[in-house]
Amino acid sequence: MKIFKFLLFLGITFALIILLDNSHKIGSNNIPPLGKFLDPFHGFWQNADREPLQFSEDHILPGIQSEITVVYDSNYVPHIYAQNNEDLFYAQGYIMAQNRLWQMEFQVMAAAGRLGEILGENEQIQDFDRLQRRKGMVYGAEKSAERMLQDPELTKYLEAYGNGVNAFISQIDEHNLPFEYKLLNYKPERWNILKTALILESMVDDLTGFDNDLENTNALAIFGAETFNLLFPERVPNIDPTVPTDLPWEFESMELPEGDENYSLLKSYNVVAKPDPDNGSNNWAISPQKSATGNALLASDPHLGLNLPSLWMMLHLNSPDYNAYGFSFPGALGITIGFNDSISWAFTNAPRDTRDWYAIDYKDESKKEYRYDSGYRPTKKISEEIKIKGKASIFDTIIYTHHGPIVYDKNFTGSGTDLSLKWGGHEGSMVQKAILLLNQGNDYNDYHEAIQYWDQPPQNAVFASVQGDIAMTIAGNYPLKWKGQGKFILEGNNPRHDWQGYIPKNQNAFQLNPERGFVSSANQHSVDEKYPYWFYSSKIEYYRNRRINRILAEMNSITVQDMMSLQNDNYSIKAEEILPMLLDTVNTAALNEKELEIINNLKQWDYNYNATSTTPIFFEEWWRETRELLWDEFDRKEVLSKPNDYVTIHLIKNEKIPSFIDIQKTEHKEDLQELVSISFKQALENINEWSENSEREMNWGNYKNTSINHLARLAPLSKSNIPVSGHADAVNSTKGNHGPSFRMVVEMSSPPKAWGIYPGGQSGNPGSPAYANMIDEWAEGKYRELYFPSTLEEAKKLFEKTQILTPEKE
Numbered sequence: 001m002k003i004f005k006f007l008l009f010l011g012i013t014f015a016l017i018i019l020l021d022n023s024h025k026i027g028s029n030n031i032p033p034l035g036k037f038l039d040p041f042h043g044f045w046q047n048a049d050r051e052p053l054q055f056s057e058d059h060i061l062p063g064i065q066s067e068i069t070v071v072y073d074s075n076y077v078p079h080i081y082a083q084n085n086e087d088l089f090y091a092q093g094y095i096m097a098q099n100r101l102w103q104m105e106f107q108v109m110a111a112a113g114r115l116g117e118i119l120g121e122n123e124q125i126q127d128f129d130r131l132q133r134r135k136g137m138v139y140g141a142e143k144s145a146e147r148m149l150q151d152p153e154l155t156k157y158l159e160a161y162g163n164g165v166n167a168f169i170s171q172i173d174e175h176n177l178p179f180e181y182k183l184l185n186y187k188p189e190r191w192n193i194l195k196t197a198l199i200l201e202s203m204v205d206d207l208t209g210f211d212n213d214l215e216n217t218n219a220l221a222i223f224g225a226e227t228f229n230l231l232f233p234e235r236v237p238n239i240d241p242t243v244p245t246d247l248p249w250e251f252e253s254m255e256l257p258e259g260d261e262n263y264s265l266l267k268s269y270n271v272v273a274k275p276d277p278d279n280g281s282n283n284w285a286i287s288p289q290k291s292a293t294g295n296a297l298l299a300s301d302p303h304l305g306l307n308l309p310s311l312w313m314m315l316h317l318n319s320p321d322y323n324a325y326g327f328s329f330p331g332a333l334g335i336t337i338g339f340n341d342s343i344s345w346a347f348t349n350a351p352r353d354t355r356d357w358y359a360i361d362y363k364d365e366s367k368k369e370y371r372y373d374s375g376y377r378p379t380k381k382i383s384e385e386i387k388i389k390g391k392a393s394i395f396d397t398i399i400y401t402h403h404g405p406i407v408y409d410k411n412f413t414g415s416g417t418d419l420s421l422k423w424g425g426h427e428g429s430m431v432q433k434a435i436l437l438l439n440q441g442n443d444y445n446d447y448h449e450a451i452q453y454w455d456q457p458p459q460n461a462v463f464a465s466v467q468g469d470i471a472m473t474i475a476g477n478y479p480l481k482w483k484g485q486g487k488f489i490l491e492g493n494n495p496r497h498d499w500q501g502y503i504p505k506n507q508n509a510f511q512l513n514p515e516r517g518f519v520s521s522a523n524q525h526s527v528d529e530k531y532p533y534w535f536y537s538s539k540i541e542y543y544r545n546r547r548i549n550r551i552l553a554e555m556n557s558i559t560v561q562d563m564m565s566l567q568n569d570n571y572s573i574k575a576e577e578i579l580p581m582l583l584d585t586v587n588t589a590a591l592n593e594k595e596l597e598i599i600n601n602l603k604q605w606d607y608n609y610n611a612t613s614t615t616p617i618f619f620e621e622w623w624r625e626t627r628e629l630l631w632d633e634f635d636r637k638e639v640l641s642k643p644n645d646y647v648t649i650h651l652i653k654n655e656k657i658p659s660f661i662d663i664q665k666t667e668h669k670e671d672l673q674e675l676v677s678i679s680f681k682q683a684l685e686n687i688n689e690w691s692e693n694s695e696r697e698m699n700w701g702n703y704k705n706t707s708i709n710h711l712a713r714l715a716p717l718s719k720s721n722i723p724v725s726g727h728a729d730a731v732n733s734t735k736g737n738h739g740p741s742f743r744m745v746v747e748m749s750s751p752p753k754a755w756g757i758y759p760g761g762q763s764g765n766p767g768s769p770a771y772a773n774m775i776d777e778w779a780e781g782k783y784r785e786l787y788f789p790s791t792l793e794e795a796k797k798l799f800e801k802t803q804i805l806t807p808e809k810e
Contacts, residue, residue, distance in 0.1 A: 058804045059171070063163045064090055068805040071795040073787045076762040076770045079316040079799075081792040086160040088319040089333055091805060093164025093191070096313065100330040100764040101168065102178035103309045105188055106711055107331065108195045111137050111202040113386065118186050119712070120389040130396050130412060131272055133384045136405040136426055137205065141197035143428030148193065154433050158193045161333050165191035179766050180712060186389075199331035200432060204425040206304065207457035209275045211355045212538035214268040214419075215641040217488040221265040222638065230657075231643045234536060236650055240546050241528045242350070242460050242472060242521040243509040251507050253532035257500035259482030264359040264489045266417055271639050272407060276738055277539045278728050279304055281348035282567070283462040284520035284548060285470040287513065292557040296464040296748040299563045300337055300346030301740040303733045306708040308717060308772060310760025311741050312336075316788065317439070324439040325754070325788050327742055330764075334435045337744070339754060341790065342442045343465045344746040348521045350458035350474050351537030354424035356485075356499075358403045358492035359417050367418075370401055371493040377402060403492060420492055422499065424477060429455040444469045444512065451475045452505050460521035466748045472519035473510040474526045478503045483534045503533050518552045520545065522731075542646035543573045543729040560755065563745045568781035569731040575607040575619055578649045582622060587677040595684065609727040611701030616727070620703075621683035629675050630657075632664045645729075696721065706734050708759055708775065710766075717766045722759075724779040732781075743783065751790060755783040 066083040068091045073079065078095050082088035097104065109115055113132030115125050149155050169188050181187060220228045281302040288294045304311060312327040317335060326338015337346045362379075363369040369376040380400040387393045399406040401420045408419035430453040437450035447463045451473050454461065458476035463469070479486075479499040490497040509527045511519050522545035526535065551566055552558075583603055588596060598618055605615045623645075630652075631642040643651070651657045652672070661672050670678070687698075696702040701723035710717035726732030726739065733739060742758035759778040763770040777784070789795035796802070 058806065060806050060808050061090075061094065061164075061167050062808040063160075063167065064805060064807045066807065069792055070095060070803040070805065071789075071792070071799050072801040072803070073795075073799045075314065075784055075787070077314045077316060077787070078803075079787075079789065079795050080318060081795070082319045085319050085321055086156055088160075088317055088322060089157045090160040090164040090167075092315065092317060092328075092333065093161035094168050094805065095164075095315075096328070096330050097165040097168040097191075099762065100309055100313060101165070101172075101188060102180045103711060103764050104165070104191075104195075104199070104331040106180070107202060108198045111141070111198040111205070113137065113384075116386060116388040118184050118389060121391050126386065126388070126394065128273070129386050130384075131407070133386070133396060134398055134405055134407045134412060135205070135209075135421060136400075136423070137198065137201055138194075139405065140204070140423070140425040140428070141194055141201040143426060144200060144430075144432075145194050145197040147428040147430055148197070148432060151430075151433060154436070155193075157333055157436070158196060158432070161196065162191040162193060178764060180714075183714070184712070196331055196333070196432070199329055200429065201425060203329070204429070204456045206275045206279055207349045207459075208352075208354050208424060210277050210279070210539055211274070211353060211357075212641045213355075213357045213487065213489055214266075214271050215639055216538070217263065217265060218268055218638040218640050220263070220488060221267065222636070222640075230651070231647065232538075233647065235525070235529065236542075236647060239525050239528070239542070240549050241525040242545075243474060243511050243527050245509075245528060245530045248530055249507075249509075249532060253507065254480060254501070254504070256534070257480060257482050258496060259485065260494060260496040261484055262491060262494070264417070264491050266359060266489055268408075268415070268639050269637060270413055270415075272413065276305060278733065278735065278738055279349060280523035280541060280733075281346075282520075282522045282544060282548060282731060282733070283346045283348045283460065284518055284552065285344075285462050285464040285472070286552070286558050286563075287470050287517040288468040290517040290552075290556055290558050291747075292559045293747065293749070295466075296468050296470055297558065297560065297563055298339075298344040298346060298462060298464040298470075298746045298748070299567060299744070300462070301567050301743040302337070302347070303739060304741040306706070306737055306739055306741065306759055308708050308710050308719065308760055308766075309764035310758055312758055312760075313762060314756070314758075314786070318790070318792070322439055323790055325786060327744070327756075327758070332435070333432055334439045336435055338439075339746045339748075339752050339788075340439060340441065341466075341751055343438070343447060343463060344748060344752065344754075345438050345441075345447065346462050346744070347459040347475075348462075349523050350460050350476060350521075350526050351523055351540050352458040352476065352478055352526065353486050353536045353538070354456065354458065354476075354479065356403075356422045356490055357408075358401070358420045358422060358490050358497065360401055360403075360406065360420050360492040362418070367399055372402070373493065373495050401492065403498075419489065424456045424458075424479070427455065427477065431455060443467055444471060447471065448473070460523075460526070462519060462521065464746070464748050466750050466752070468748075469513055470519055471510065471512045472521060474508050476508070477505070478508070478533075478535065481534055481536075484536075485534075487536055507533075516553065520548050520552060522548055538641070540644075542644070544731050544733060547571060547573050547731055560745055560747055560753075564743075564755070564781070564783055566731060567740070567743050567745070568725075570609045570725045570727065572607045572609060572727055572730050574645055574649070574729045575605075575616075575623075578623065578645075578652075579605070579607070579619055581649075581653065582626065582676055582680075585673050585676045586680050587673055590677060591680075595680075598684070609700055609725055609730055609732075611704075611723045611725040612699050614699055616700040617687055617698070617703045618683065620727075621686050622680055625679035625682045625686070626676060629663050629679050630660055633660060635664075701725065704734070705736060706739065706779075707737050708772075709737055719772060719775055722775060722779050725781075740778075743778070744786075745783070751788060754786040754788065756786050757783050 071079045113129035286297040316325040324335040324340040326335035361371040403420040403422040408415040434453035454475040455477040461475040463471040523541035524545035634640045707720040726734035744756040746754040761770040
């Protein structure tokens with residue numbers, strides 16, 4: 001019996017060893033080896049109950065020239081004081097890795113199409129990795145790295161940053177690895193300049209990777225040019241551009257290239273994944289004349305995906321040449337959005353189309369040559385190995401033309417015709433240099449010089465200074481296009497369909513100290529029709545910008561609190577413009593008492609999307625159902641985009657779409673009243689179904705269900721159902737997993753004062769008190785003071801927690 005028990009326990013022991021020391025697959029989920037993860041001496045326990053930020057007070061580091069002091073304030077923001085620039089960026093890399101190493105590397109792996117190496121076998125992950133390779137993410141990052149390496153000073157700083165990251169990686173032992181490395185059972189790689197370029201490339205992709213060229217081509221083929229232009233106009237009445245002009249531009253514009261509108265009217269039945277079309281932002285600056293204190297003011301809130309660890313980290317960088325504070329991308333140098341002693345700067349996405357698709361006609365099935373003009377050009381084939389953790393690699397052959405890589409083909413998307421991608425993200429960028437020059441800027445001239453290095457992504461760069469100047473520049477490298485070029489699939493064999501050059505950067509639209517006393521942008525049309533160059537985008541914003549401009553135009557003696565209130569404004573101009581029509585149109589005679597009560601509540605609604613209110617739910621569902629019934633002609637096997645809300649409302653009010661006011665699944669020809677009444681009833685059914693199936697109280701915050709997901713979609717490390725007000729079309733632009741990734745207000749006093757908040761925390765460690773400690777304050781619209789001590793002595797007087805980085809003795 002004793003032998004039997006011994007053998008039984010021995011068998012159980014071996015079974016546990018096998019279970020805990022190997023990965024397993026349960027359903028579609030890959031379960032990593034749990035032995036190391038559960039190890040009490042090296043596993044996830046070591047990541048719990050730490051200091052808010054991971055650091056020890058003293059570190060001896062190879063490669064730095066002088067002692068560096070890092071002071072941590074009560075917001076857990078590192079204030080880095082270095083005696084030279086190379087040490088400054090070395091320390092930035094070291095401190096960033098100390099707190100965000102896993103995030104930095106995960107975002108690089110995602111950009112490069114390498115997630116399968118760490119997440120294992122999963123069809124969606126494999127498709128994502130293949131798409132990243134086919135879009136040419138590494139190709140574009142390599143072009144940027146090549147350009148950056150041509151600048152000796154920038155190269156020194158990039159190398160210093162990488163050395164700082166690698167110094168941390170060399171020092172960290174297994175039990176102190178970030179939590180996710182233990183859970184997913186892998187170790188960090190060394191950092192290099194290409195990885196910084198990939199971080200920047202991923203942001204270019206996020207902000208320029210949305211287009212509707214295939215959908216537009218389908219719509220043109222199905223509905224014809226007249227209807228297409230009615231439903232998808234390039235300009236609509238009453239727009240409020242970022243840079244309004246009363247007079248023609250003074251520069252002599254370039255001659256526009258000769259056009260050729262012989263488009264490839266291909267039918268497309270699927271499209272590759274695209275970034276969120278709401279990736280955008282708000283920013284504005286107020287002149288001293290409109291400011292209560294006589295100092296210029298600047299506001300910024302970039303609207304991006306909400307993730308943990310947070311997309312940003314707050315930093316203060318100080319050396320003899322730098323004294324900048326603000327929000328930095330983990331993996332990139334400097335302060336991306338922020339301020340220094342003299343100037344402040346911020347960005348929103350400028351809606352410009354820098355992605356075009358070309359139909360490729362090969363000479364034969366070998367695809368070694370493709371037709372171009374009157375002859376043929378050779379293709380270049382690259383075999384991409386896509387590694388999968390625990391499984392054999394898969395290989396994908398990617399063909400390059402002079403336009404760019406083939407993304408759509410029979411093997412990947414099932415497309416009958418191969419489509420090649422021409423993208424500004426493949427041109428190589430010097431954005432990193434622009435950021436560092438802004439960090440050092442002293443006045444408008446320095447800002448203007450820095451912006452000349454901004455290539456991709458297209459951005460509205462706002463500026464304010466202690467001298468009282470405010471400005472806005474539509475910054476970027478924009479292809480020179482003939483009218484209509486790039487709205488539809490282009491012919492890859494037609495030289496006239498190629499990009500013919502770029503608009504000179506000194507002819508990009510800008511404003512300096514306008515008479516109205518403010519500049520602002522919110523992803524609307526960049527310019528009006530007086531601008532001599534044609535441009536296009538399929539994701540113009542029509543509501544936030546008009547609300548911002550309406551409020552700013554009405555206000556004088558604007559305070560910092562006014563700026564904060566506007567950033568948290570939940571008012572919807574869209575609801576203001578369409579709800580009265582819906583209420584006037586619905587057939588109230590066919591409604592019961594409860595339904596009439598809902599109608600009465602909607603009539604009294606103030607158009608604010610407050611989290612605790614229920615009324616926004618009824619409008620939101622009603623309008624969604626109205627759109628679905630109105631545009632049901634677009635529900636086809638071909639991929640199509642429906643007209644946007646602004647155009648839809650304009651067409652309804654002007655009675656320009658009677659043929660579409662008809663529900664396709666019925667034999668009866670409905671009128672507008674019938675359609676609106678049916679959509680109201682369907683909206684109530686949807687809401688009742690949600691209420692019956694939800695355990696949460698019915699209010700807008702719960703219905704919207706704003707969530708902040710862990711980057712690897714690890715549910716226990718995510719935050720769901722955050723009770724935050726706002727709407728995608730409100731200035732406080734929040735929705736399910738998207739919204740203001742931070743809010744910042746700066747007063748350009750001397751020295752500047754600033755306040756900010758973001759939905760996360762400074763630490764990337766889920767076991768840290770600083771991992772998600774600002775989420776509730778962000779949701780409530782609160783701000784924290786951003787401390788800006790200009791000297792180390794001043795910082796030490798304010799805060800006690802310091803970290804000393806000492807040069808290694810020779």
